[in-house]
Amino acid sequence: MTRIRERNRELILRAASQEFADKGFAAAKASDIAARAGVPKPNVYYYFKSKEVLYREVLQSIVQPLLQASAPFNVEGDPRQVLTDYIRAKVRISRDLPDASKVFASEIMHGAPHLPAEQIEALNGQARHNIACLQQWIDRGLIAAIDPHHLMFSIWAATQTYADFDWQISVVTGKAKLDAKDYEAAAQTIVTLVLGGCGLIPGHV
Missing domain, CATH: 1.10.357.10 (Tetracycline Repressor, domain 2)
Incomplete structure (x- = not known):
């Protein structure tokens, strides 16, 4: 995994932790996670496939x-x-x-x-x-x-x-x-x- 991919993945994971902590699994949205991470929404699904996969991570x-x-x-x-x-x-x-x-x-x-x-x-x-x-x-x-x-x-x-x-x-x-x-x-x-x-x-x- 390249350094950029590692960085993006870490940014998304950290943002997801904050979003899930604030709103819970059901209410958290991929678009809000992407915005918090500063990446395009498609990147969330590129790195983690689904919201549930990201939650498990x-x-x-x-x-x-x-x-x-x-x-x-x-x-x-x-x-x-x-x-x-x-x-x-x-x-x-x-x-x-x-x-x-x-x-x-x-x-x-x-x-x-x-x-x-x-x-x-x-x-x-x-x-x-x-x-x-x-x-x-x-x-x-x-x-x-x-x-x-x-x-x-x-x-x-x-x-x-x-x-x-x-x-x-x-x-x-x-x-x-x-x-x-x-x-x-x-x-x-x-x-x-x-x-x-x-x-x-x-x-x-």
């Missing part, structure tokens, strides 16, 4: 980072480091892919009608693996005996809120857009809360 653009975020999870790993790395990776996804994150959240809330079965299984398999690691650490006395499912759900909620509820965060903080220091503070706060709840910080049970 937007989902794919965040599914892979979500799967990669779990790379640190392994039974023999240090729980403190694994949880820290995982939380930081999830916050980076919210920072770098906020629109795709919103599209993914909406897709999940609607029962994942467009998410391919293999991606659903990959995400579910990832979650099962992570939860199994947490349970083994609990069984070995390495972290506090808290429900591993709800621990994972809490991490998802805490990290993804910075993308999915960015409007509310902007209103509360008075900032139009969070900066690098804000995301660092967010990551450190979530790490401190999770490690403390897992009994991994001195002074916490």
Whole structure:
């Protein structure tokens, strides 16, 4: 793929992420995506064939980072480091892919009608693996005996809120857009809360 083709494809994908995040799959129009990307409407179909293919590509653009975020999870790993790395990776996804994150959240809330079965299984398999690691650490006395499912759900909620509820965060903080220091503070706060709840910080049970 030539550099121009790669650039056009990336422009369309980014514009589609914003359009789907703002309007949802049904209301988003190829003409609006093209206008936002600054390319002719036929280019949208040239690179992506259909609106549904483009929507799936937007989902794919965040599914892979979500799967990669779990790379640190392994039974023999240090729980403190694994949880820290995982939380930081999830916050980076919210920072770098906020629109795709919103599209993914909406897709999940609607029962994942467009998410391919293999991606659903990959995400579910990832979650099962992570939860199994947490349970083994609990069984070995390495972290506090808290429900591993709800621990994972809490991490998802805490990290993804910075993308999915960015409007509310902007209103509360008075900032139009969070900066690098804000995301660092967010990551450190979530790490401190999770490690403390897992009994991994001195002074916490």
